[in-house]
Amino acid sequence: MLVEVDKVSIQRRGYRPFWMGSQPLFSVKVKCNQTESPVVSVNNRRNCRIGLVFETNASEDQLALVLTLNNEIVNIPLVLDTFVIPVLFKNYKVTIFVRVIDRPYFSLYEMNSLQMSLTDPSDLVPNIQSFSTYYSTKNGLIKRYLYDGNSYKVNPKTFEVTDYFPILQNPIIAEAHRYTLSLLKVGITKSSKEDEAFLRNLRRLRSSPKMFISIFFHISLEASRESILHSLYRLYANPCYKKDLYKRITVKFVGEMGEDHGALRKEFFELAGNEIVQDSRFSLVKGLFDLATSSELADEARPKKYVLDVTDTQFYSFVGFFIGHVIFQQVQISVRFTKRFYMALLKKESTYNDITDETLKNSIDWIKNNSVSTMDFVFKSNKLVNNSNKNEFIKELIYEETFGKFPGYSSMAQGFAKAVSDVIFSFEPHHLERLLSGVAQISVSHLKSLAVYRDCTANTEEVVNFWRILESSNEQFKRDLLRFVTGSSSLQNIPGSVSECIIITQIKIQGSLPTANTCFRRLVLYKYSSYSELKNKLERSIKENGGFHFI
Numbered sequence: 001m002l003v004e005v006d007k008v009s010i011q012r013r014g015y016r017p018f019w020m021g022s023q024p025l026f027s028v029k030v031k032c033n034q035t036e037s038p039v040v041s042v043n044n045r046r047n048c049r050i051g052l053v054f055e056t057n058a059s060e061d062q063l064a065l066v067l068t069l070n071n072e073i074v075n076i077p078l079v080l081d082t083f084v085i086p087v088l089f090k091n092y093k094v095t096i097f098v099r100v101i102d103r104p105y106f107s108l109y110e111m112n113s114l115q116m117s118l119t120d121p122s123d124l125v126p127n128i129q130s131f132s133t134y135y136s137t138k139n140g141l142i143k144r145y146l147y148d149g150n151s152y153k154v155n156p157k158t159f160e161v162t163d164y165f166p167i168l169q170n171p172i173i174a175e176a177h178r179y180t181l182s183l184l185k186v187g188i189t190k191s192s193k194e195d196e197a198f199l200r201n202l203r204r205l206r207s208s209p210k211m212f213i214s215i216f217f218h219i220s221l222e223a224s225r226e227s228i229l230h231s232l233y234r235l236y237a238n239p240c241y242k243k244d245l246y247k248r249i250t251v252k253f254v255g256e257m258g259e260d261h262g263a264l265r266k267e268f269f270e271l272a273g274n275e276i277v278q279d280s281r282f283s284l285v286k287g288l289f290d291l292a293t294s295s296e297l298a299d300e301a302r303p304k305k306y307v308l309d310v311t312d313t314q315f316y317s318f319v320g321f322f323i324g325h326v327i328f329q330q331v332q333i334s335v336r337f338t339k340r341f342y343m344a345l346l347k348k349e350s351t352y353n354d355i356t357d358e359t360l361k362n363s364i365d366w367i368k369n370n371s372v373s374t375m376d377f378v379f380k381s382n383k384l385v386n387n388s389n390k391n392e393f394i395k396e397l398i399y400e401e402t403f404g405k406f407p408g409y410s411s412m413a414q415g416f417a418k419a420v421s422d423v424i425f426s427f428e429p430h431h432l433e434r435l436l437s438g439v440a441q442i443s444v445s446h447l448k449s450l451a452v453y454r455d456c457t458a459n460t461e462e463v464v465n466f467w468r469i470l471e472s473s474n475e476q477f478k479r480d481l482l483r484f485v486t487g488s489s490s491l492q493n494i495p496g497s498v499s500e501c502i503i504i505t506q507i508k509i510q511g512s513l514p515t516a517n518t519c520f521r522r523l524v525l526y527k528y529s530s531y532s533e534l535k536n537k538l539e540r541s542i543k544e545n546g547g548f549h550f551i
Helices: 105-117 171-176 193-206 228-237 263-276 294-298 312-328 339-346 358-369 390-404 409-419 422-426 429-437 444-450 461-472 475-486 531-544
Strands: 002-012 025-032 040-043 047-055 063-069 072-077 081-088 092-101 135-138 141-145 151-155 160-162 218-223 248-253 282-285 288-291 451-454 502-510 515-517 522-527
Touching: 002 025, 002 040, 002 063, 025 047, 040 047, 063 092, 072 081, 193 422, 193 429, 218 228, 228 263, 228 312, 248 263, 263 312, 263 475, 288 339, 312 409, 312 429, 339 390, 339 409, 339 429, 358 390, 444 451, 444 461, 461 475, 461 502, 461 522, 461 531, 475 522, 475 531
Parallel strands: 218 248, 451 502, 502 522
Antiparallel strands: 002 047, 002 092, 025 040, 025 063, 063 072, 081 092, 135 141, 141 151, 151 160, 282 288, 515 522
């Protein structure tokens, strides 16, 4: 039995001006005999996405939804259905959206996979009500039994499946295995203080109701590779699709037969990120992107290129939404921005150390250490600067240099704030950069530590040569290789992360080009006569990679 509580609306009964008093404290949980789900609380919000999902083996008549508003408690029996429940409290009316189905996580996901794999839409999907109701563990593998009596095995580290139609890597798979994984001994991975701080913020962000992605619903987006950004902007700008922006996006590229189980979505957002910064309202600063300054925008000699035919305000607002939506969809982009750009998104106050103009720094140092009473310095308001208010003048100079000369920052920050939870504002700029674009330098030793080998070992000649090639290559080749294998060129470099592993498989056939399965993060190597042959064929495979087709 699976219960999802999606969202809640709280309205005061009777007329009362909105400025009189705050919203009450509301909480919800699912109760089942002696067990219950975690409690999700909503404070001072009229409308909120809950993001509560609870799986249990109990029967329908044992399930109840427990709502608490201030000191009032209401128990609501649950039935198998998708429904909207209106609940009357003493002073408030609460409307809550719930879905209950008689199927576990894993079964639900597999039903969707079976439906997607049907060649004829009229074909019947097998009855899998009892799917995955029994499992056993041996040799670190999970053995699950199907509705038809057959079985298959799952590697809990990679979620790779054998003896069955491949179940693709997906967050739902992780949730489906959560009880089984707890039975296995997992080694403790040592993390640095920096990694721990990043992970703490990341967990808080992902557990926020606003960042919840329903397991039941998704929106399909058909896009042409020639107009990636337009496809997403049409969805963003159409008010009819406002609610769909909070669903998991699955991508279908025009003219390609590949089905999206995660890899196409990664590629879509990475390509969109590469396209958006080609707009002339962006500028490149020492290899990092930032919004163009007022003077750059006014420069008539500067080439003009608009990737979206919208006003500046609309464009900047969409930039903020896009970056927030990349985080919401749990993908990364390859472009990197200046520290100032991330600070603007996070609404951080700039300081003297954030100034990159050495001439301005020297001027500020002079103002700090000297009298300005005889100088003609003025604020933007034309107020005269003196020794008593020169610190405020310095703050104004710092703000103008770091934020004030960028007219797009305000609209961008507003668009970003609408797309993500307020928890994001506890992030530091370098944490936001890591979340959005991964680490600046890909660590081969980190990839080695996460590698999983099939039909080969770390000492196999081709595997040894593969790592030698990667260690001697430049950063761009590493990112191209990562995109070839995983669908994304970014890596967050989280110690012990299952989601960042790479599976290396060898097939005993001589001389074939290396291939990859991005959904499994799997690289397939063959037999090669030398280091040079492997390097040449690996470079060729990566260079010719593009698009998803069935061959």
